[in-house]
Amino acid sequence: MTHRKTVVRGAAVAAATSLLLAGAGTAGATAPAATDRPVWSPCPPPTAAQGGGDAPGVGWECATLAVPLDYAHPQGRRIGLALIRHAATGPGKRIGSLIYNFGGPGGSGVATLPGFGSTFSTLNTRYDLVSFDPRGVGGSAPVSCFTGPQTDAYNQVDSTPDTPAEAEQFMDVTQAFAAACEKKSGALLPHLTTTNVARDLDRIRAAVGDAKLNYYGFSYGTELGGTYAHLFPQKVGRAVLDGVMNPDENYTDGALYQLKGFQLALDNFAKACVAGSYVCPIHRSTPAQVEQLLTDVVAHLDQHPARTADGRMLNDSLALSAMAHTLYSASSGWPALARAVSSYANWEDPTALMALADSATGRDDKGHYDNGNNIFSATSCADYGVPQTTDDIRQQLPAYRKASPLFGEQFAWALNQCTYWPVKGATDHMEVSAKGAPPILVIGNAGDPATPYGGAEVMARRLGKGVGVLVSWKGGQGHCSYGKGSACIDGKADDYLLNGKVPAYGTNCP
Known part of the structure; x- marks a missing residue:
């Protein structure tokens, strides 16, 4: 996650967009009109709200499915959900569609799925690969709030305020953001709950012609999958929840x-740097010294924001977002963080850290932002949001600082995101009990930053006996597990999805 002043985009597969692979492109393609049944056609390039880029190329088709804005009034206003698919390639008998959600809330499945085409190629032999932009995201009635320049200014406000004046400014800009969202997208905001996204998911299942939902949810997608299983236990087919x-x-x-x-x-990043597990130009004698260097960089930027070649300013808030963003991927993110910090460690070149911050916040090189920040607040606040005053946050700061000297303050102050939000939280926590559902694979990664391993254990229990099947990657690093280098994890998931083979509860992968 990291788009607002939250350090992470609540459990999005935040690094996903940086992994997108450009396709051959499809000249002249336009977004399909919304219909009650998908009418598939060549995909256009992703919009700015989806993150931009090239059209996904040969084999990928897009459609727009009409669904009710308000399920309490299903005959009322309708919105269009952007869909994408790649038909099953064979060999082997087609099973149906495998529908993906890549997290967030705020991740565009339409923009993300093509970048993982090779990762899911085995599953694609017998499934149509399908994903979508959830309501409010990208190409699905996107929530609009600040403009690009306004977001640039927003990101310059200190998200770890040191003085009463800075705290007031931070609260004020958060209030202005909420007001802009309400002004531009107020009619959408009450309907952007995960429960409604789960109802949309059931409409997509029916629209692609499947009697049961076959599903792979990463990160926030596990919350969506658990919610779906609770609402529609008899309609669950084969489902995997990964990064729980x-x-x-x-x-x-x-x-x-x-x-x-x-x-x-x-x-873990610092220990691997010291151990030489990757090329680490900020190598020090101890992990504590590596972490102290990052802390020193952030402290320096707090007092002395650095100007980039294009005139933008890298401050401590953006640097923290960049650092957190890279922790999602041990293979690519850790080396990128070490290089970026090394290039700035003498208070010289902020270019690499700013590029990582842009990736974290969804900003392209033209100053356009995707709308992940908007929908992250919209869904988080509508689901569970609790208003937090300045005094509330200050009372919690010691616990947050103790938990993480580097990230603690930014995480604590980010609790203000729902303070001025026009829609109040619907519940205290998610409900995922799914009595009557078939076995659901629940994959936990022991080194996951955004969705710590304990969540998988709890999810497996809460789904219910005989439903939640826990599989653990004890040696994992980075966010989520599938496609991250564990033949054991990939094999268990593939065998379950392709052949219906359910692993033993508590299976451990090295």
């Missing part, structure tokens, strides 16, 4: 719980 959100955590406790995951990942 803890269903028992509420708004404030959940942020602290997640913060501890990021500190664990930071510790």
Whole structure:
């Protein structure tokens, strides 16, 4: 996650967009009109709200499915959901569609799925690969708030305020952001709950012609999958939840719980740097010294923001977002963080850190932002949001600082995102009990920063006996597990999805 002043985009597969692979492109393609049944046609390039880029190329088709804005009034206003698919390639008998959600809330499945085409090629032999932009995201009635220049200015406000004046400014800009969202997208905001996205998911299942939902949810997609299983247990087919959100955590406790995951990942990054597990130009004698260097960089930027070649300013808030963003991927993110910090360690070149910050916040090189920040606030606040005053946050700061000296303050102050939001939280925590559903694979990664491993254990229990099947990657690093280098994890998931073979509860992958 990291788009607002939250360090992470609540459990998005935040690094996903940086992994997109450009396709051959499809000249002249336009977004399909919304219909009750998908009418598939060549995909246009992703919009700015989806993150931009090239059209996905040969084999990918797009459609727009009409669904009710308000399920309490299903004959009322309708909105269009952007869909994408790649038909099953064979050999082998087609099973149906495998529908993906890549996290967030705020990730564009339409923009993300093509970048993982090779990762899911085995599954694509017998499934149509399908994804979508959830309501409010990208090409699906996107929530609009600040303009690009306004977001640039927003990101210059200190998200770890040191003085009463800075705290007031931070609260004021958060209030202005909420007001802009309400002004531009107020009619959408009450209907952007995960429960409604789950109802949309059931419409997509029916629209692609499947009697049961075959599903792969990463990160926030595990919350969506658990919600779907609770609402429609008899309609669940084969489902995998990977990088699992803890269903028992509420708004404030959940942020602290997640913060501890990021500190664990930071510790692992520093230990690997010292051990020489990757090329680490900020190598020091101890992990504590590596972490202290990052802390020193952030402290320096707090007092002396650095100007980039294009005139923009890298401050401590953006640097923290960049650092957290890289912890999602041990293979690519850790080396990128070490290089970026090294290039700035003598208070010289902020270019690399700013590029990582742009990736974290969804900004392209033209100053356009995707709308992930907007929908992250919209869904988080509508689901569980609890208003937090300045005094509330200050009372919680010691616990957050203790949990992570580097990230703690930014995580704590980010609790203000729902303080001025026009829609109040519908519940305290997610409900995922799914009595009557078939076995659902729940994959936990011991080194996951954004969705700490304990969430998988809780989710497997809460789904119910005989439903939640826990599989653990004890040696994992980075966010989520599939396609991250574990032949054991990939094999268990593939065998389950392709052949219906359910692994033993508590299976451990090295």
